[in-house]
Amino acid sequence: MFGRLFGRKGGKNSSGDGLDGQAAIDAVRPALEKVYTPLKRTAFVPVVETGGDPARISKFNGGSALLLAGEDWPCCPDCSTPFSLFVQLELDRVPEPLQGTFGPGVLQLFYCGNYDCPNTDDWEPFDFRKKTLRILPPEASVVMNDNPHTAETKYLIGWEERDDYPAGEENDAPDIRISGRWDQPGTLSIPSIGYEAPLLSSAIKYNVDTTFLPVDGEKMGGWPYWVQGAEYPHCPACGQTMQMVFQIDSEKLIDYMFGDVGVGHIMQCPDHKDSLGFGWACH
Ligand SMILES: [Zn+2]
Ligand SMILES: [Zn+2]
Numbered sequence: 296m297f298g299r300l301f302g303r304k305g306g307k308n309s310s311g312d313g314l315d316g317q318a319a320i321d322a323v324r325p326a327l328e329k330v331y332t333p334l335k336r337t338a339f340v341p342v343v344e345t346g347g348d349p350a351r352i353s354k355f356n357g358g359s360a361l362l363l364a365g366e367d368w369p370c371c372p373d374c375s376t377p378f379s380l381f382v383q384l385e386l387d388r389v390p391e392p393l394q395g396t397f398g399p400g401v402l403q404l405f406y407c408g409n410y411d412c413p414n415t416d417d418w419e420p421f422d423f424r425k426k427t428l429r430i431l432p433p434e435a436s437v438v439m440n441d442n443p444h445t446a447e448t449k450y451l452i453g454w455e456e457r458d459d460y461p462a463g464e465e466n467d468a469p470d471i472r473i474s475g476r477w478d479q480p481g482t483l484s485i486p487s488i489g490y491e492a493p494l495l496s497s498a499i500k501y502n503v504d505t506t507f508l509p510v511d512g513e514k515m516g517g518w519p520y521w522v523q524g525a526e527y528p529h530c531p532a533c534g535q536t537m538q539m540v541f542q543i544d545s546e547k548l549i550d551y552m553f554g555d556v557g558v559g560h561i562m563q564c565p566d567h568k569d570s571l572g573f574g575w576a577c578h
Contacts, residue, residue: 313496355382371424373407471503472485472486514541
């Protein structure tokens with residue numbers, strides 16, 4: 296895995312450019328594994344298919360949606376556009392290790408997909424003008440409604456496990472220090488284990504910094520992929536740090552781009568399952 300991620304093979308030492316290739320990989324791998332392995336989480340990436348029975352509940356990127364009896368399809372109050380259905384997920388169909396974590400019911404995120412919408416506060420986790428985010432309780436009286444949009448619906452058929460590591464911005468992330476300018480060779484040091492690596496080439500420095508990362512794209516569980524830095528919202532009811540339920544990327548499962556290739560996160564209070572937020576950040 297390291298050979299592929301580091302992107303270079305062979306043990307040559309470019310003169311004056313620091314330790315490079317396999318020699319550098321072999322030199323730093325044990326130290327990086329030592330500090331990252333204890334932080335490893337499992338992320339679950341949704342496996343989807345298109346087509347088939349539109350009445351299936353768990354889906355992404357459009358399709359019919361469950362609405363409360365008598366409820367109209369949600370529309371944006373600022374531009375009158377009918378919301379797009381980004382996520383509809385039966386919480387009893389989440390991966391087995393996460394069963395019960397987010398509560399029973401059906402999680403839904405509807406969103407104003409109009410790029411010309413005058414509301415530009417939708418990045419904010421608790422701006423609920425441009426989105427509807429909720430969990431329909433199992434006892435709710437619901438009916439399946441046709442979607443006014445015609446996006447290609449992606450139906451959930453399973454989950455794929457991936458190893459996931461914290462971004463450098465997380466409080467729990469290991470303190471990895473790489474000396475020197477980004478385009479110059481330098482040393483790698485990890486103070487928590489008293490480690491210092493030999494001089495590394497600029498290419499290897501870059502790879503050291505990007506080898507252990509959170510998984511991007513859509514996922515449940517694991518570490519959030521932050522674009523701007525760790526931004527965990529706090530529950531408006533109790534002030535607790537909210538936890539990630541589901542990550543949504545730009546133009547992967549969903550035909551929508553959050554700002555400039557932003558990544559968003561559905562967050563939830565660990566105690567108040569109906570206390571939800573969805574915020575995103577971009578480059
Ligand atoms: Zn709008
Ligand atoms: Zn709370």
